[in-house]
Amino acid sequence: MRRLPPRPWRSVSGLLALILVAAIGLLGFASPASAHGGLAxxxxxxxxxxxxPLTxxxxxxxxxxxxxxFFAIAAPGGGRxxxxxxxxxxxxxxxxxxxxxxxDGKFEPREYTTGFPAVVTVAHLxxxxxxTVSYLSVASDGEPVRGTMSFRYTGPVTAAPQGWSPPTNQPDPALVAAAEQHGHDGQASQPPAAPSGSASPAVAVPMPAVEDNGPPGWAWAAGAVAIMLALVGLVAWRRHPAAVGAVFGRARASRKTARRPDTRSRPGARKSRTPGRTGTPGRAGSPGRTGSPGRTDTSRRAAADVSAVHDVAPAAAARLSNPRLALLVGGLVVALLAGFGLGRLGAGERSGVSGTRPSAASGQLAGGSAASAGDGHRHAPGTGAHTHPGDGPDQAQAAGAWxxxxxxxxxxxxxxxQPGVRADYRFRIVxxxxxxxxxxxxxxxKPLHLIVVGRDLGGYQHLHPSMAADGTWSxxxxLARPGGYRVYADFSVIAPDGTxxxxxxxxxxxxxxxxxxxxLPPVQPQATVGPYTVTMAGTPTVGVSAPITFRVGRTGDSGPxxxxPYLGAYGHLVVVREGDLGYVHVHPEPELADGVVTFWLTAPSVGRYRAFLDFQVDGTVHTVQYTIDLS
Incomplete structure (x- = not known):
């Protein structure tokens, strides 16, 4: 029996198929960015x-x-x-x-050319x-519409209207509840179930609106892949027609010979003159000897046809495996990655029309269980203002509750x-x-931040334990006073897959x-620690991101x-909710603005909170505390 030669083209075709599958997978996951009812x-x-000046x-x-x-405009100092x-x-x-x-499980585009304005009056500058302008609304399909946009003012200062006072109102509770019903910022909610046989209601992906500067990024990537595949096929056909014919014609030839007998005479394949007379097994065309039953001349001719095709394939495959093909495959890989990357980049460039604050991630008071935590820890040192796990307000739960x-x-x-006794607090993360x-x-x-707060929101400590080889932290x-305390372990664990x-x-x-x-101490905008007085400004708002600023000054001195920097930032703000001790650890914007530290905060619900600010001056860390009353 003739031994078939090796076929390198199988590896090449397998590689091309793998690349194509990867392309389809990548493009399938590149879902379009949009926001129903979003800011255009x-x-x-x-x-x-x-x-x-503007009004x-x-x-x-x-x-x-x-x-x-709900709309709010915050001035540079944080006041509305x-x-x-x-x-x-x-x-x-x-x-x-x-x-x-x-x-019905597919993203369908809809183009908008008309903008519906909300005119927010500016009292003074x-x-x-x-x-910064913060907004909260609900789209017609129930999706939350929230975000911020900022602009910089360099003109003359204007006076406030006579008798005007900064607003302190909060969003309508029904509005907040409606927004929270469909999930948090940047998270796609599940569409409501539709009756069997009916079309699913249209649901927008809750992401920033996209300006239409042409086809979406994923379309560009798909086009790049299709063009490259066409070019590869064209070049292969023009340069190596025999190879292409051998590769794509092999199965067709074998099927054709198996279906009908071939009456043509071929070397090494003789017709049987006597019915039932067969050749020797393993030797085609040996008359007069009894062979295996069913091994007829027709089957030998089919094998010969396949063999003839394979005689062409080795040479063609050898030509296909030359450096030119390697360059073609490499070019396809590069084009695929470049097309996909440009598509994603293009989508990113067109998103964010809402003008999110520069260098600041979503600064929201932690909400939702830690299991559904956001990307609060996935950042390099110096990343803009943000919160830790559970980004997105939630009225029912807060981080650290579990x-x-x-x-x-x-x-x-x-x-x-025991009270007043210094002891090692030891624990494990299992x-x-x-x-x-x-x-x-x-x-x-630090690999782990340990926060300790009393149930009456006193006794705050921010500690950094060390871990032994067996995973025990200490x-x-x-703790000076008797009573109950809550211990929070704030960390980012590396999962087995490296994430x-x-x-x-x-x-x-x-x-x-x-x-x-x-x-709980009364609400005061100033707090004193050592020789420093720290002034807090801003209006924390339920369901809406709002800037909260802190200015550090020496007591009795007007100068800032x-x-x-302390632990990679100009300050660390921990906010704990009264009652259930809901927790958030907020970090500020990477740069100071006229000596002011700016945080972005979204309160998850009405109620009272205690805020703890850690900051460092002259190598010493200080902590000031404030009461926030949103009841």
Whole structure:
């Protein structure tokens, strides 16, 4: 029996098939960016510089915002300068906006050319600097429409209207509840179930609106792949027609010979003159000898046809495996990656029309369980203002409310200690395999932040334990007053697949003795620690991102004091909610603005909170505390 020669073209075709499958997979996951009812443009434009006084900001959405929509304008110092809002007259957008709707499992585009403005009145412009407009509404399909846009003002200061005072109102509770019903910022909610046999209702992907500057990025990538595949096929056909014919004609030839007998005479294949007379097994065309039953001359001719094809294939395959083909395959890979990357980049460049604040991630008070944490830890040192796990407001839960999440559990070695006694607090982070986790990412210069707060929101400590080889963490801890405490482990564990999973786990700790809870201090904009007085400005808002600023000064001196970087940032803000002790760890923008540290905060619900700010001056870390009352 003839031994078939090796066929290198199989490896080549397999490689091309693998590349094509990868391309389809990548393009399939590159879902279009859109936001139903999102912000399309604004006047002034996002991140623009304004040199003349203005009395209003106009935000143009792809559909009219609800009557209960909420808008706030924060001045450079954090105080609000908005003075109500109204619906404006629709007008044509400077550029059309394309939004995508999920219909029967497929994204279908819809183009908008008309903008529906919300005109937010500016009461006055008290300072030069960046002004930020925050907004919250709900689209017609129930998706939340929220975000911020900023502009820089360099003109003259204007006075406030007589008798005007900064607004302190919060969004309508029904509006917040409606927005939270469909999920958080940047997270696609699930479409409501549709009756069997009916079309699914249109659902927009809750991401920033996209200006239509041409086809979406994923379309460019798909086009690049298709063009490259066509070029490869054309070049292969023109340069090596025999090889292409051999590769694609092999199966066809074998099927044809198997279906009908071939009466042509071929060398090495003789007709049988006597019915039933066969050749010797393994030797074609040996008359007069009895062979295997069923091995007829027709089957030998079919094998000969296949063999003839294979005689062409080795030479063709050899030519196909030369450096030119390697260059073609390499070019296909490069084109695929470049097309996909450009497509994603193009989508990114067209997104963010809402003008999100520069260098700041979503600064929201932690909400949702730690299991559904956002990307709060996935950043390099110096990343802009952001929160830790659970980005996105949630009225029901807050980070740190659970001892277990995402398969990990906080297991303390001891659950109590004597008052006023310094003792090692030891614990482990145990995975789903019941083994202590030992791989943690360095976040803000530490692999784990341990926060301790009393149930009456006193006794705050921010500690950094060390881990032993067996995964046991320990840190000296002294608690002066009896009572209950909450211990939060804020960390980012490295999963077996190498990804980082940010989590906040919380557990109760008890100090025995007579417990008398302290009353929550009243709301004050200033707090003093050592020789420093720190002034907090801004209006925390339920469901809306708002800037909160802190200015450090020496007591009795009007001049500012410049904080030093501490753990990779100019400050660390921990906010704990009264009652359930909901937790968030917020980091500021990477740069100071006139000596002011700026955080972005979104409160998850009404209620009272205690805020703890850690900052460093002259190598010493200080902590100031504030009460925030949103009740």
């Amino acid at each position: 443009m604004s006047t002034p434009a996002a991140n623009a510089t304004v040199s003349e 209003a900001v106009q935000l143009y959405f792809t559909e009219q915002v609800v009557p209960t929509a 300068v908005d003075n109500g809002w109204t619906h404006g007259t629709p007008r044509q957008l400077d550029q059309p906006v394309r939004e995508y709707f999920l219909v 008290p300072a030069v600097g960046r002004y 001892v277990s999440a995402a398969g990990y559990t906080l297991q303390p070695v001891q659950r109590s200690q 995975g789903a395999d019941r083994q202590p986790a030992t791989r943690f990412a360095i976040v803000h210069e 840190v000296p801890l002294e 980082q999973l940010p989590l906040v786990l919380g557990v109760d700790h008890h100090v025995p003795g007579g417990y008398t809870p302290a009353a 004091v410049r904080p030093e």
